[in-house]
Amino acid sequence: MVIHRVGSAANKPTPRDKLGKVLVTIDDLEALMQIVKKFETPDTPLQLRFSGGFFTESNDMRSLSDTEISSLTVTAGTVTVDLSEYAASVASEDDDHREAVAAWARDRRTKIRPLRMAYSKRMAWDIAIPVGLAILGAALLWGLRPEGTPVLFSWVFFAAFAVFGIVSPFTTVRSRLRFEEGLSWAIIEPRTMAEFRDRQNTDYRPRQANILAAVGIGVGVATVIIAIWAIFAPK
Numbered sequence: 001m002v003i004h005r006v007g008s009a010a011n012k013p014t015p016r017d018k019l020g021k022v023l024v025t026i027d028d029l030e031a032l033m034q035i036v037k038k039f040e041t042p043d044t045p046l047q048l049r050f051s052g053g054f055f056t057e058s059n060d061m062r063s064l065s066d067t068e069i070s071s072l073t074v075t076a077g078t079v080t081v082d083l084s085e086y087a088a089s090v091a092s093e094d095d096d097h098r099e100a101v102a103a104w105a106r107d108r109r110t111k112i113r114p115l116r117m118a119y120s121k122r123m124a125w126d127i128a129i130p131v132g133l134a135i136l137g138a139a140l141l142w143g144l145r146p147e148g149t150p151v152l153f154s155w156v157f158f159a160a161f162a163v164f165g166i167v168s169p170f171t172t173v174r175s176r177l178r179f180e181e182g183l184s185w186a187i188i189e190p191r192t193m194a195e196f197r198d199r200q201n202t203d204y205r206p207r208q209a210n211i212l213a214a215v216g217i218g219v220g221v222a223t224v225i226i227a228i229w230a231i232f233a234p235k
Contacts, residue, residue, distance in 0.1 A: 014078075017098050018184040019088040019105035021112075024072070027193045028108055030058040032074055032081065035104055039097050040076035049073040061190040069188050083186035085114035112187045 024032075029048075037046045048055050050064055051071040061069060071084040079092045081101055090101040189196050 014080075014091045014093060015095075015098065016089050016091040017102055019081075019090060019102060019186075020184050021110055021187075022083070022088050022105045022108045022185075023110035023112065023187045023189065023196075024083055024108070025189045025191060025193045025196050026058045026061055029061065029072070029074075032101070032104055033058060035100050036074050036076045036079055036081060038076075038100075039079045039092075039094075044075065044077050046076040047074070049075070061188075064190060069190055072186075072188060083188060085185050085187070088184045088186040110187055114185055114187065 022028075033046060033048070040046045048058075048060075049072070050068045052068050055061075055064070071082075073083070074081040077092075077097075078094060079090065079097050079101065081090045082088070088105065090098050090105075092098045092101075191199070
C-alpha cells in the first residue's frame with residue numbers, strides 16, 4: 001500500500017487563539033504595544049494598522065474616525081493581534097507569544113457589548129413580549145370566562161399563562177448568554193482609561209432615567225390590563 005499526503009507543514013494555518021471580550025483604551029493599546037514589541041525582528045518591526053492605513057503611537061487613536069478605528073491590527077515578528085467588534089484574537093507560531101498576549105487580554109475583560117449586539121434592547125424585548133402576552137392573556141381569560149366556569153378550571157389556565165410568562169424569557173435570555181460564551185470582541189475606546197471611566201459615570205444618569213421610564217410604562221400597561229379585567233369581569 002502506498003500513501004501520498006498532499007501539502008507540507010509549511011501550509012498549515014498559523015495557530016490562533018481567541019482573546020475573549022476585551023476593552024482597549026489608549027492605555028491598553030500602549031501596554032499591548034510594549035508586549036508585542038519584544039517579538040519584533042529587523043524584518044518585521046512593530047506595526048499598528050487601522051481600517052485604511054497605519055499609525056505609530058497609541059495616542060494617535062484620538063485622530064481616527066469611528067470607521068477607521070473599528071478594526072485594529074498589531075503585528076511584530078510572527079505575532080498578529082486582531083481587534084475589532086467582530087473578533088479579538090492573536091496568531092503566532094510561538095505558544096509563549098500567544099500566551100503573553102492572552103495574559104494582557106485577561107486583565108482587560110469587559111461586559112460591554114458592541115452596538116451591533118444591542119443586547120440590552122434585545123433582552124428587554126425578550127422579557128417584555130412574553131410577560132406582556134402572559135399578563136394580557138391571563139387577564140382576558142379571567143375576565144371573559146363563561147359564567148359558571150369552575151374556579152379551579154380558570155385558575156389552571158391562569159397558572160399556565162403565568163408559567164409561560166416566567167419560563168419563556170428565562171430560557172430565551174439563558175440561551176442568548178450561552179451563545180455569547182464562545183464569542184470574542186474588542187471594545188475600542190480612543191481615550192485613556194481615566195477619560196473612559198469619567199464618561200461611564202456621566203452616562204450613568206441617562207441610564208437611570210431610561211430604567212424609570214421603563215418602569216413607568218410597565219405600570220401603565222398593568223393599569224390598562226386591570227381596567228380591561230374590571231370591565232369584562234362577571235358582575
